Amino acid sequence: MGATASLALTLLPGTATADPEQAGSAAQAAQLVARAGHELEVVSEQVNEARETLAQREAAAADADRVAAEADARLGALDGQIRQVARAAFTGGSLSEFDLMTTSDSADDFVSQLATLDALAGHAGDVLAQVAESATAAERAQADADAAAAAARGALDEVTARQSGLEADIADYRGQYAALSAPQQQQVQTAHSGQPVAAAAPAPAASGAAQAAVDTALAQVGDPYVWGAGGPNSFDCSGLTQYAYAAAGVSLPHSSRMQSTMGRAVSRADLQPGDLIFFFSPVSHVAMYIGNGQMVHASTSSQPVKVVGVDSMGGITAMRRLV
Numbered sequence: 001m002g003a004t005a006s007l008a009l010t011l012l013p014g015t016a017t018a019d020p021e022q023a024g025s026a027a028q029a030a031q032l033v034a035r036a037g038h039e040l041e042v043v044s045e046q047v048n049e050a051r052e053t054l055a056q057r058e059a060a061a062a063d064a065d066r067v068a069a070e071a072d073a074r075l076g077a078l079d080g081q082i083r084q085v086a087r088a089a090f091t092g093g094s095l096s097e098f099d100l101m102t103t104s105d106s107a108d109d110f111v112s113q114l115a116t117l118d119a120l121a122g123h124a125g126d127v128l129a130q131v132a133e134s135a136t137a138a139e140r141a142q143a144d145a146d147a148a149a150a151a152a153r154g155a156l157d158e159v160t161a162r163q164s165g166l167e168a169d170i171a172d173y174r175g176q177y178a179a180l181s182a183p184q185q186q187q188v189q190t191a192h193s194g195q196p197v198a199a200a201a202p203a204p205a206a207s208g209a210a211q212a213a214v215d216t217a218l219a220q221v222g223d224p225y226v227w228g229a230g231g232p233n234s235f236d237c238s239g240l241t242q243y244a245y246a247a248a249g250v251s252l253p254h255s256s257r258m259q260s261t262m263g264r265a266v267s268r269a270d271l272q273p274g275d276l277i278f279f280f281s282p283v284s285h286v287a288m289y290i291g292n293g294q295m296v297h298a299s300t301s302s303q304p305v306k307v308v309g310v311d312s313m314g315g316i317t318a319m320r321r322l323v
Contacts, residue, residue, distance in 0.1 A: 036176075037192045037300045042284045044227040044236055047163050049255040050156040057149040064138070064145035071135035163227075177302065193299030194308030203273050203291025209248040209323040210274025217244035217288045217296045220305045225298045230254055235298040235305060237286050241276055244288060248274075250322055256286040263322035271319060277310065278318040285313075 177188065189196075202218060205211035220243070223234055230239030238256040245252050252259050259276060260283045266275055271289045279285040287297030287310075295310045310316075 037188070038280070038284075040227070041237070041300060042280075043159070043163050045238065045256050045284045046159050047156070047228060048236070048238055049253075049257055050152070050159045052253040052255050052258060054149070054152040054156045057145070057152040061142070061145040061149040064142040068135070068138040068142040071131070071138040075131050075135050174302065189299075189303060190312070192313075193297075193303050193306065194295075194312035197294055197307050197309060200290065200296070200307040201292045201294060205273040205291075207274070207323055209250065210272065212248040213244045213250070213274045213323070214288065214290050214296075216247040217241070217305075218290065218307070220244075220298075221296065221307060223298075223305045225301055225303055225305070227301070237298045240296075240298040240305060241286050241288055245322065248323065252322070257283045259286055260318045260320060263320040266319045266321045268316065268319065271310070272321065274321075274323060276320045276322065277316055278320070279313055279316060281317050283317060287313075289319075 177185065180188065200218060200221070202214060205214055217240060220231070220235060220240060225236060226234040227236055228239070229235050231243040235243065238252075238254050238259060241256075241259060242252045242254050252262065256278060260278045263276075266272075271277070273289060273291040275289045277287045277289055277295055279287070285297070287295040287308075289295050289310060290307065293310050294307050296305065296307045298305045299308075
């Protein structure tokens with residue numbers, strides 16, 4: 001999350017309307033703007049991950065609440081006969097023993113029934129102890145889950161506040177980008193979103209699910225990039241891959257880093273259509289391989305979903321196969 005702090009500096013010397021040539025060189029100016037775009041994406045992916053984490057923690061808290069309620073209900077259900085038997089055993093059971101004496105046919109019958117009562121009382125006591133222990137553990141788990149959800153909520157609030165604070169920087173970035181010449185803008189686009197291809201050339205996928213994911217992702221080419229968007233008409237990088245895989249029946253979190261831990265790792269030479277490709281360290285961008293050395297991705301602000309060369313964004317940090 002340290003990337004957010006560095007964004008506060010002026011990306012180009014002067015203001016957003018400064019002449020890019022004053023940056024020292026066109027290449028330097030374009031590099032600064034491209035770096036700003038990447039850092040903005042890092043923050044957006046941090047927000048995405050914080051939201052995913054909060055959703056998971058809230059679901060865990062809800063499950064813990066349910067388990068605790070069920071444990072309390074089981075304990076409450078023992079308020080009938082089993083509690084009466086246990087109470088008789090714990091208090092000496094004089095009334096129960098007297099009842100047995102007056103109803104038993106013989107001394108042997110009395111001893112036998114009394115032994116049975118003591119055994120039942122002991123068993124009831126054990127059951128009560130176990131259920132009470134279970135209820136206590138469930139309530140403790142509930143408290144822990146609620147605390148984890150509160151911490152996740154605080155983390156989301158923190159990173160969302162930082163993202164909100166970047167609105168002025170986003171406007172500054174866009175202004176500086178607009179101030180670049182057409183060749184400089186192309187340099188920025190290539191640096192952050194890859195070299196565009198003349199025409200998409202997808203290859204057949206190895207499975208129906210992978211094919212469905214590829215087809216869905218390619219159907220979004222041209223849709224705008226929007227921070228935090230997951231479709232159906234706009235996307236960020238992890239929102240696009242999440243949306244495409246949902247069409248294949250595979251649920252993914254809306255987070256490039258989380259997606260990079262799923263499925264199984266594959267090598268560059270073994271990439272197949274539908275595999276996910278990740279960039280930067282820590283991971284903050286994801287694209288989908290479509291075959292023939294190409295990938296489709298939601299690249300960055302001001303750029304639509306596009307197909308580019310798989311190696312045109314620089315070093316790949318992870319590759320995963322999900323289906």
